[in-house]
Amino acid sequence: xxxxxxxxxxxxxxxxxxxxxxxxxxxxxxxxxxxxxxxxxxxxxxxxxxxxxxxxxxxxxxxxxxxxxxxxxxxxxxxxxxxxxxxxxxxxxxxxxxxxxxxxxxxxxxxxxxxxxxxxxxxxxxxxxxxxxxxxxxxxxxxxxxxxxxxxxxxxxxxxxxxxxxxxxxxxxxxxxxxxxxxxxxxxxxxxxxxxxxxxxxxxxxxxxxxxxxxxxxxxxxxxxxxxxxxxxxxxxxxxxxxxxxxxxxxxxxxxxxxxxxxxxxxxxxxxxxxxxxxxxxxxxxxxxxxxxxxxxxxxxxxxxxxxxxxxxxxxxxxxxxxxxxxxxxxxxxxxxxxxxxxxxxxxxxxxxxxxxxxxxxxxxxxxxxxxxxxxxxxxxxxx
Amino acid sequence: xxxxxxxxxxxxxxxxxxxxxxxxxxxxxxxxxxxxxxxxxxxxxxxxxxxxxxxxxxxxxxxxxxxxxxxxxxxxxxxxxxxxxxxxxxxxxxxxxxxxxxxxxxxxxxxxxxxxxxxxxxxxxxxx
Numbered sequence: 001x002x003x004x005x006x007x008x009x010x011x012x013x014x015x016x017x018x019x020x021x022x023x024x025x026x027x028x029x030x031x032x033x034x035x036x037x038x039x040x041x042x043x044x045x046x047x048x049x050x051x052x053x054x055x056x057x058x059x060x061x062x063x064x065x066x067x068x069x070x071x072x073x074x075x076x077x078x079x080x081x082x083x084x085x086x087x088x089x090x091x092x093x094x095x096x097x098x099x100x101x102x103x104x105x106x107x108x109x110x111x112x113x114x115x116x117x118x119x120x121x122x123x124x125x126x127x128x129x130x131x132x133x134x135x136x137x138x139x140x141x142x143x144x145x146x147x148x149x150x151x152x153x154x155x156x157x158x159x160x161x162x163x164x165x166x167x168x169x170x171x172x173x174x175x176x177x178x179x180x181x182x183x184x185x186x187x188x189x190x191x192x193x194x195x196x197x198x199x200x201x202x203x204x205x206x207x208x209x210x211x212x213x214x215x216x217x218x219x220x221x222x223x224x225x226x227x228x229x230x231x232x233x234x235x236x237x238x239x240x241x242x243x244x245x246x247x248x249x250x251x252x253x254x255x256x257x258x259x260x261x262x263x264x265x266x267x268x269x270x271x272x273x274x275x276x277x278x279x280x281x282x283x284x285x286x287x288x289x290x291x292x293x294x295x296x297x298x299x300x301x302x303x304x305x306x307x308x309x310x311x312x313x314x315x316x317x318x319x320x321x322x323x324x325x326x327x328x329x330x331x332x333x334x335x336x337x338x339x340x341x342x343x344x345x346x347x348x349x350x351x352x353x354x355x356x357x358x359x360x361x362x363x364x365x366x367x368x369x370x371x372x373x374x375x376x377x378x379x380x381x382x383x384x
Numbered sequence: 385x386x387x388x389x390x391x392x393x394x395x396x397x398x399x400x401x402x403x404x405x406x407x408x409x410x411x412x413x414x415x416x417x418x419x420x421x422x423x424x425x426x427x428x429x430x431x432x433x434x435x436x437x438x439x440x441x442x443x444x445x446x447x448x449x450x451x452x453x454x455x456x457x458x459x460x461x462x463x464x465x466x467x468x469x470x471x472x473x474x475x476x477x478x479x480x481x482x483x484x485x486x487x488x489x490x491x492x493x494x495x496x497x498x499x500x501x502x503x504x505x506x507x508x509x510x511x512x
Binding site: 130131132134135136137138142145146147149150153194195196197198199244245246247251 | 421422447450454471474485495498500
């Protein structure tokens with residue numbers, strides 16, 4: 001029951017982005033629209049070819065209705081599951097099922113946000129939890145800070161180890177012309193930055209940027225005849241654990257430990273098969289937790305694993321080669337931006353930061369406050 | 385099927401009413417003996433609709449804690465694991481922060497016009 005019949009049956013054939021960083025004067029829908037049209041053109045398709053639509057945003061109650069109207073499409077399949085930043089990895093699974101079932105022929109997955117220029121704060125439709133609100137948590141950072149504190153307590157993880165994650169991300173970003181934050185960043189810079197919520201400083205936190213992203217999926221047979229080298233969807237798995245951080249059973253163990261094995265089982269792969277590891281880095285602690293929970297290092301060892309450039313350019317494991325949410329782009333819900341980078345690497349279009357070999361990429365989306373975990377495995381034609 | 389409203393207020397409203405009476409009440413499932421917080425209409429996982437109100441001891445341990453820092457000031461936000469088992473979000477009063485493992489005892493406080501549980505460090509209750 002691991003869904004292996006979906007392995008390699010669909011592929012991402014188009015990717016697009018718009019307004020990464022700052023896009024003054026542009027609305028979330030405008031950025032989403034520009035990214036979507038770029039992805040459709042990248043695939044060599046036209047808007048009229050799109051008959052499936054997946055969308056989730058931080059600002060639209062009915063995202064598929066808003067997007068379909070804005071673009072002027074009439075999808076026969078539409079999917080608006082909103083599990084925060086992990087929505088778009090789940091959309092890949094929904095799109096793969098709909099395509100394979102013949103309900104539609106070309107699915108657009110899209111996102112846009114102008115949260116940086118619209119106010120500079122994370123925009124969220126997330127409702128407060130009544131049993132938390134008197135204490136004024138500043139989610140998401142409060143929840144992630146609580147998880148980081150617990151990880152430090154249980155496993156001896158240090159702030160320096162967390163800082164090395166931000167430093168590694170910046171080193172990748174310095175090779176990505178699309179990254180918003182570039183330039184030198186040292187461990188000391190991270191440690192000495194303003195403390196926001198113990199133990200996390202501003203440099204342990206993702207950026208707040210604008211940006212749109214989109215991708216287009218079709219069945220594998222059609223993918224071969226399109227413009228770009230296909231990135232096949234090999235496996236996707238999701239898991240939920242809680243809504244309120246107070247209800248998370250163990251703050252050092254996310255259900256990426258469940259979504260990962262589901263995705264790997266569908267794909268018939270294991271962590272050591274991954275050439276590229278794209279992990280949702282809302283905060284430095286999330287990279288660390290997902291390295292552990294997805295099986296790239298033992299539980300509790302994430303801090304020691306990331307020391308000394310293991311995940312930096314030239315290190316043993318290529319993690320977040322775009323620069324991630326920490327240094328490249330993070331417009332509120334970042335999950336689709338993981339996918340865009342993975343597809344670029346699989347195609348060999350990543351420029352200076354291009355990996356020598358990138359046949360298998362893992363994209364791990366995180367939503368809520370470590371609440372929803374969705375893992376997607378993408379591969380080149382060599383993996384079929 | 386008779387989907388009529390169950391008479392009287394639901395568990396959330398009952399919990400708030402107990403706080404107004406000065407009582408910190410949590411739920412316990414009669415079949416499993418497991419305590420539940422926050423209050424619900426049925427026990428999670430089992431779905432057993434046999435939740436009864438019991439007075440909590442008010443004693444617990446700091447499971448994790450952070451200090452939110454801003455120009456407006458600093459305040460802590462903690463997760464406390466009650467001796468009965470469930471965890472809740474709260475604040476440790478009278479200290480900037482406290483070590484994980486610190487023993488604490490709850491009391492009802494008025495926070496901006498709303499009654500909610502806060503916790504104080506128990507004398508001699510440092511982290512073990």
